[in-house]
Amino acid sequence: MSRAPRLVALTFLLALPALSWAKDLPATKPERAGMSSERLNTLTDGMKSLVDQGRLAGVVTMVSRNGKVVHFEANGKRDIASGAPMQKDSIFRIYSMSKPITGVAMMMLFEQGKWQLNDPVAKYIPEFAGLKVYSGNENGKPVLKDQTHPMTMRELMSHSAGFTYGFFSNTPVDAMQRTADVLNDNITLDEMIKRVAKLPLNAQPGAEWHYSISVDIQGYIVQKLSGMKFEDFLEQRIFKPLGMIDTAFYVPQEKLNRFAEYYTYDAAGKLTVVQGGFNRNFAAKPALASGGGGLVSTTTDYMRFCQMLLNGGQFGGVRLLSPRTVELMRTNVLPNGMPTMAAGAQFGLDFAVYNDTIAAGGYYGKGTFWWGGAAGTWFWIDPVNNLIFIGMIQQAAGTGAVAVSGVPDVRGLSRTYTYQAIVE
Numbered sequence: 001m002s003r004a005p006r007l008v009a010l011t012f013l014l015a016l017p018a019l020s021w022a023k024d025l026p027a028t029k030p031e032r033a034g035m036s037s038e039r040l041n042t043l044t045d046g047m048k049s050l051v052d053q054g055r056l057a058g059v060v061t062m063v064s065r066n067g068k069v070v071h072f073e074a075n076g077k078r079d080i081a082s083g084a085p086m087q088k089d090s091i092f093r094i095y096s097m098s099k100p101i102t103g104v105a106m107m108m109l110f111e112q113g114k115w116q117l118n119d120p121v122a123k124y125i126p127e128f129a130g131l132k133v134y135s136g137n138e139n140g141k142p143v144l145k146d147q148t149h150p151m152t153m154r155e156l157m158s159h160s161a162g163f164t165y166g167f168f169s170n171t172p173v174d175a176m177q178r179t180a181d182v183l184n185d186n187i188t189l190d191e192m193i194k195r196v197a198k199l200p201l202n203a204q205p206g207a208e209w210h211y212s213i214s215v216d217i218q219g220y221i222v223q224k225l226s227g228m229k230f231e232d233f234l235e236q237r238i239f240k241p242l243g244m245i246d247t248a249f250y251v252p253q254e255k256l257n258r259f260a261e262y263y264t265y266d267a268a269g270k271l272t273v274v275q276g277g278f279n280r281n282f283a284a285k286p287a288l289a290s291g292g293g294g295l296v297s298t299t300t301d302y303m304r305f306c307q308m309l310l311n312g313g314q315f316g317g318v319r320l321l322s323p324r325t326v327e328l329m330r331t332n333v334l335p336n337g338m339p340t341m342a343a344g345a346q347f348g349l350d351f352a353v354y355n356d357t358i359a360a361g362g363y364y365g366k367g368t369f370w371w372g373g374a375a376g377t378w379f380w381i382d383p384v385n386n387l388i389f390i391g392m393i394q395q396a397a398g399t400g401a402v403a404v405s406g407v408p409d410v411r412g413l414s415r416t417y418t419y420q421a422i423v424e
Contacts, residue, residue, distance in 0.1 A: 024243065024316035025303060028068035034424030035063075035070055043417035044073045047410075051076035055408045056393055057263050057271055058086030060299045063418055064307060064388040072299075079261045080271060088299065091246055091259045092392045093282065095293040095373035099215045101247075101305065102291035103157065103350025105222045105233055107325050114225045117333075120150035121161065124221050127197035133162060134173050134200040142172070144200050151205035156214045157349040158333050159340075162201035163212035173202040182213065185286040189220040189230060192288060209340045209347060218350075219291025231289040241318040242308060244301040249294045250285045259296070262375055264396035265407065274396055278374055293374065299392050302379065306388045309369075310381050330369040330383075361412060363419035378411050389418055 030037045043061060050056040058076030062069065078084045109115065115124065122129035128151070132144035147162070155161040166177035181187075182195045196213070203210060223230040231249055239247050251259045259282065262274045273279075280286070282296060304315060309329075313321030330353050332346035344360030345352045351369040354360040360368075365384025372378035376393040391414055395407070 025064070025069050025300060025307070026067075027072070028070060030065075030070040030421065033065040033068050033070050035065060035421045036423045039421035039423070040071050040418075042420065043071060043414065044075075046413055046417050047073070048075045050408050050410070050413075054271065056395060056410070058090075058260065058393070059410070060086060060088060060090060060092075060392040061414065062299045062303055062388075062390045064303060065422075066386050067307065067311070069303075078258075080263075081261075081273075084257075086260065087258070089246070089258055090392070091251055091255060091296050091298055092377055092394055093260075093262060093278075093373070093375045094295050094297045094302065094377050094392075095278065095375055097297070097302065097371055097373045097377050097379065098291060098293050098295040099350050100309075100371055101234065101238065101295065102215050102218050102222065103329060104238060104305075104309075104320060105230075105291075106157065106218050107321055107329060107349065108237060109222060109225050111322065111325055115153055115221070117152065117154040117157075119153050121153055121156050121217075122150055124153075124224060125193060125197075125217070127193055131162075131197070132200045133204050134171075134202060137172075142200065147201070148204050149206065151201075154333055154349075155205050156217060158209070158347045159212050159214055160206055160209050160334060160338070160347075161212070161214055162203045162205045162207070162210075163196075163214050163217070164202035164210055165212050168211050171202055173200060176200070177213075183216065183288065183290065183292075185280050185288050185290075188287055189216075189223055189289065192216065193220050206335075209334060209338050211341060213292060215292035215350060216290055219289060222291070229289070230291060238305075238320065239301075241320065242301075242304045242315055244297070244304055247295060247297040247301045249289050249296075251282050251296055253283065256283060260392075260394045262394045262396070271395075278396075299390050302390050302392075303388065306379060306381050306390065310383065310386070310388055330367060330381075361415060363415055372411070376410065378414075380415075385419075385422065387418070387422075389414060 030040050047059045057080055060074045063071035074086045074088045076086045078086045078090050135143045135145045151161040164174050166174050176199050180195045182192055219230045226233050262279045263271045264274050266272045308315035312323030313326045329349040331348050334347050340347055344354050344356040346355055354364045354368045357364045365382040368380050368382040370380035376395040379390045381388050
């Protein structure tokens, strides 16, 4: 797109503050937020190029600086087969970007004095008091040991309580967890806890960072401590106050025409629809409200959530958390030197945190907190540069470095394209 049409589009955008996405998310010209319009076009062009190359079906990106939206673009197709275009209000499976939302729910209860960081998890889930730790096999039978100390709530919220996920690693406990089907969509949170309580831990509490079902367990704790169904707590205490009108555990019939298809790559590197697995029937309300990966959302809904965090717990005249609580969530709680899944990253309370920004790839301000989802969605919140980035795609394995399959490094590219546009 030439510069002139872009300026026309921006003028039109700024002239329509009443657009539904713009409620409490005012747009401004990038220059008014210390960014270059010309340089920010690199982000638009870069994402569009990935679509044109057939490496992404479609993508929506949004950037906010100093509380103002400076970039909001949709490119490609929401559904390749039908030819439906990706739109700014398209709905996405955000999978593990559900986790920070669950974390905020937990911290709202923390502020009410419902629990403490160093409390044993078994104080709130008595079924976990006797959990053993897997320690290998002997004569064909698993060797189980006692916990060296009772797992704590702090460990549960930082993936260091000893649990695993069942899908992202392949330990013997992962295999047990898959057999027990602890995240079956047709069971309740109560049943999930019963199934987990029959399994050993993958590691000693506090011994390692290991991606896990711990945030699904947190959803159960929110439900138990609040006296509300977990999904109702999120709707009434977070989504409705923030105006997150399209965020839920399923997509209602009247919104299915905005729901983006989910793709992966076939052996030839061609985009093909994901069948089964994580791609459950999102048109139906699941029995299991998965706090670790069950939500769908839109780019603007998630921007409202992120802006609330960058604002120190408040957005649109509503306060969910205190600034000190948000600061606590984005503070590393792991022992120094404990590795996580990303270079330069430590871990807070349901957020990864970049404190070694050079190891993380440069550009990020120290203390940037972030996460992503299994269908490729990603975000970061940079308090130093007062910046939020949200990227939405629906592509399996669409978040890592370029691989033989041709999966683009959307996170790395978006980081470069965004930060190089900051001129003040």
